[in-house]
Amino acid sequence: MNEIGKLIIIAGIVLIVLGIIMTYLGKLPGDIVFKKGNTTFYFPIVTSILVSIIFSAIMYLFGKFFR
DSSP, X not given: OHHHHHHHHHHHHHHHHHHHHHHHHOSOTTOEEEEETTEEEEEOHHXXXXXXXXXXXXXXXXXXXXX
16 A cells, blocks of 8 residues: 555656646647637647656556565
8 A cells, every 4th residue: 555655646746747847838849739710729649648658657667666
């Protein structure tokens, strides 16, 4: 149970840091934005890939150290 608590805390910290970065950076190059009239479609493909890579690396490290 102790490892799960540490994992949740680290995941929360990572999400907070990513949220702060996304707030100040806005969109990254490669993110798709369509604007037409009153409608805006935003698809953050590059952001999604970066978040996935970072989260996968963190999970890999936790798996490696907490077995």
